[in-house]
Amino acid sequence: MVKGNTVPMNLYSQSTYYFGVDEVYSFHMGLMQRMSAAQDEYNPEDFVNSVTLDAEIAPQLFRKLKNVAALIDTAKEIEDFQAIGVQCRKTLIELGSHIYNPMMAGSGEQPQASNFKRKCELFIQFYLKESENPDYRNIIKKLTEATWDYANKITHSRSAAYYEVSTCVTLCISLVGVYKNILQKVFDPLSQYHCSICQSKKLSIAGDDSDKDGIVQKLYLHCEGCGGTTEVVFEKK
Numbered sequence: 102m103v104k105g106n107t108v109p110m111n112l113y114s115q116s117t118y119y120f121g122v123d124e125v126y127s128f129h130m131g132l133m134q135r136m137s138a139a140q141d142e143y144n145p146e147d148f149v150n151s152v153t154l155d156a157e158i159a160p161q162l163f164r165k166l167k168n169v170a171a172l173i174d175t176a177k178e179i180e181d182f183q184a185i186g187v188q189c190r191k192t193l194i195e196l197g198s199h200i201y202n203p204m205m206a207g208s209g210e211q212p213q214a215s216n217f218k219r220k221c222e223l224f225i226q227f228y229l230k231e232s233e234n235p236d237y238r239n240i241i242k243k244l245t246e247a248t249w250d251y252a253n254k255i256t257h258s259r260s261a262a263y264y265e266v267s268t269c270v271t272l273c274i275s276l277v278g279v280y281k282n283i284l285q286k287v288f289d290p291l292s293q294y295h296c297s298i299c300q301s302k303k304l305s306i307a308g309d310d311s312d313k314d315g316i317v318q319k320l321y322l323h324c325e326g327c328g329g330t331t332e333v334v335f336e337k338k
């Protein structure tokens with residue numbers, strides 16, 4: 102429910118939160134998961150799985166990346182290495198299609214199906230406000246463009262060998278992980294808040310006020326650091 106591109110943008114704008122019934126439900130579900138996750142011990146393997154995607158962002162992408170990674174082992178000739186570049190390129194196009202939704206272009210022109218860079222650009226513009234995420238946006242943009250350009254270079258390279266091709270595959274895997282992270286950030290409703298008293302980010306939802314339609318108007322966030330309560334008020338548009 103709180104996944105994919107179906108949740109309205111206004112859910113993420115800074116001062117004008119507006120929850121529908123579904124979102125309220127998801128919000129509470131997310132909270133439950135968040136609380137139980139906080140109690141589990143940190144497992145490094147989970148982190149690796151999350152970087153290398155596990156499944157969530159797209160099983161088909163994961164499968165492709167694994168196949169490409171397996172090709173590295175048997176590649177010997179220039180054509181083999183170039184072919185891996187081609188597969189990396191295809192995987193990136195698949196990533197672009199996976200994260201992009203036509204509504205992200207608004208009234209602007211739709212990118213062509215294989216225009217990976219443009220789809221990523223629109224995705225980033227849609228989910229990450231420039232004013233709130235300048236460094237984050239900047240590094241993602243650079244990584245996205247560099248990965249795409251490098252994969253394309255490899256498809257024509259006469260000199261790329263095992264190491265260059267491994268780097269290219271690693272960049273692709275990382276990039277898929279990066280976009281998964283962005284989606285996680287976007288759909289983590291508490292990530293942008295901190296305690297108004299001690300600035301701690303260890304917050305959990307202690308309660309909320311909703312109107313008669315179930316729309317959340319105010320949230321009470323409990324701080325684990327100082328025990329204080331931070332109020333978040335959502336204004337209707």
Ligand SMILES: [Zn+2]
Pocket residue numbers: 296297298299300301324325326327328329
């Ligand atoms: Zn506090």
